[in-house]
Amino acid sequence: MSLKDLLDLSNDSSLSGQKWHVLRQSIVKRLLSTGNATIAELGAELQSSVPTVTKAVNELLTEDYIVDMGKITNSGGRRPSLYSINPTCAYFLGIEVGRSSMSIGLQNIKSEFVSIELGISFILENTQDSLLEFCHLINSFVDDTAVDRQMIVGACINLSGRINSMEGFSYNFFFSENRPLYEIISEQLGLPVRLENDTRAMAFGEYRKGVVDEEQNVIYLNYGWGVAIGIITDGNLYYGKSGYSGEFGHSNIFDNGILCQCGKTGCLETEISGWSLVNQFKEAIKEGKQSKIVLDENSNSLQHYTIINGALQYEDSLCVELISKQSEKMGRYLSMILNIFNPELLVIGGDFSILGGYVLLPIQSALKKYSLGLVNRDVKLKKSSLGLRAGVIGACCVVKEKMLHSVFIATNS
Ligand SMILES: [Zn+2]
Incomplete structure (x- = not known):
């Protein structure tokens, strides 16, 4: 039986049937969210009698939703069993x-x-x-x-x-x-x-399984081909009315007339993003600047990864220069985000984050320079720990x- 069946509504419409279904669901959800428990703990937390919880636990054991982890060791008297969710049930x-x-x-x-x-x-x-x-x-x-x-x-x-x-x-x-x-x-x-x-x-992956510790108000920057932020407020993902929040990269910042991928001009991404880095690199080569990265005939195939790699692997000065210039600008405009949200933690994620200090240091220095002192004092800056798996x-x-x-x-x- 799939766990989804258990978490769906019960087919039994009687009051006792519904109550039984909810108790079974509550046991599974409790084991999922806060880990292993004994029958006495489940009974106390779910406000059900020990015999009732025992019966429900036995059913869930038979159906392979939960497993018996054995007796706990540090209790006097009769040692109770500890139950856990069965890792293979969903x-x-x-x-x-x-x-x-x-x-x-x-x-x-x-x-x-x-x-x-x-x-x-x-x-x-x-x-x-x-x-x-x-x-x-x-x-x-x-x-x-x-x-x-x-x-x-x-x-x-x-x-x-x-x-x-x-x-x-x-x-x-x-x-x-x-x-x-x-x-x-x-x-x-x-x-x-x-x-x-x-x-x-x-952002949510980083919050649940990554670099976020206890922080509940977090801004996650996805600095890659495009640029966007994920917002976590009081431990919840912020969506906005329809789910379009976080489009930081399409904020109108520059009076440069450069067409953005969204169809507007002067967006943040037109000067700070993976795709604008590619354009800046090509422009610099055209102006005669030197780089270890050789553009082939079809320079359209150039990806931002190549330039990031150029900085990381070869310490190519043109790559480093362009990235650090972008990152300084990024820090400047992120300071607006800090001033608005006053987060506890700013996580730098996305393709650029593998550059570590090349990106984090200019961002940090610009944040210090441009955000309000009190706001800046509240925020920690960290690099994503999940990397490509985020x-x-x-x-x-x-x-x-x-x-x-x-x-x-x-x-x-
Ligand atoms: Zn745009």
């Missing part, structure tokens, strides 16, 4: 889609990867073929794992751009007016699907969180 699928690759991971309910594949070759295009290829790659990945598809509670797909997670529409990629994208993908995969903005999922881990965390709060939007199974 799985979550996380998918991160980039412009030229995608990553997929499958985690068990204890957030342990049973399978993960990073950087699978895939070109994201706004075509039906690209969408079908995308679904095909996910299906192949799932088929290659030893996990029964029925045991996968749901999948979360991270896409960049405007995502309305509640309605399941993606407005920048694979947009269809007639049908929400989650529904189309859900049909192809045979799984409940949730769409999430990539930066928001990365998106996949975040996607798995989002599905799990939504399942625990039973607000999953797509169910076709």
Whole structure:
């Protein structure tokens, strides 16, 4: 039996049947959220008698939702058994889609990867073929794992751009007016699907499993091909009305007339982003500056990764110079974000974060210079600890969180 069945509404409509179902759900949710417990602890926390909880626990044991971890050791008298969630009773699928690759991971309910594949070759295009290829790659990945598809509670797909997670529409990629994208993908995969903005999922991954300790007010910067922020306030992801919050990269900052990918001019991304770094690099070479990176005939294929790598691996002075100039500017405009949100922690994530000090130091110095002293004093600056896995881990965390709060939007199974 899939855990999803247990977390769904009960088929038994009688009052006693409903109460029994809720008790079973509460035991599973309690073990999931705060870990192992004895029957006495469950009884006290869920305000149920020991015989009632014992009966429910025995049922859940028989159905393989939970496991007996053995007797606890540090108790006097009769030693009670400790119960834990069965790690194999449910799985979550996380998918991160980039412009030229995608990553997929499958985690068990204890957030342990049973399978993960990073950087699978895939070109994201706004075509039906690209969408079908995308679904095909996910299906192949799932088929290659030893996990029964029925045991996968749901999948979360991270896409960049405007995502309305509640309605399941993606407005920048694979947009269809007639049908929400989650529904189309859900049909192809045979799984409940949730769409999430990539930066928001990365922020949540970092909050749950990454560099965030106790902090509850966090800004996560996704500094990559594009630029966006994920906002966590009082421990919750902030979505805004329709889920379009965090589009920091499309703030009108510069009077430079440069056309942005969003169609407007002068956005932050036009001077601070992976794609603008590529343009700045080409421009510098045209002006006669020297670099170890040689542009081939088709300089259109140049990726920001190459320039990042140039700084990191070869300490190429042009690469370092351009990146540190961008990062100083980034710090300057991030100071606005600090002044507005007064966060406890600012996490630098995305492709640029692997540069460490090359990016963090100019950002830190600009933050000190441009943000209000009291606000700056409150904030810690850290580099993402999940790196390239942030998106996949975040996607798995989002599905799990939504399942625990039973607000999953797509169910076709
Ligand atoms: Zn823009």
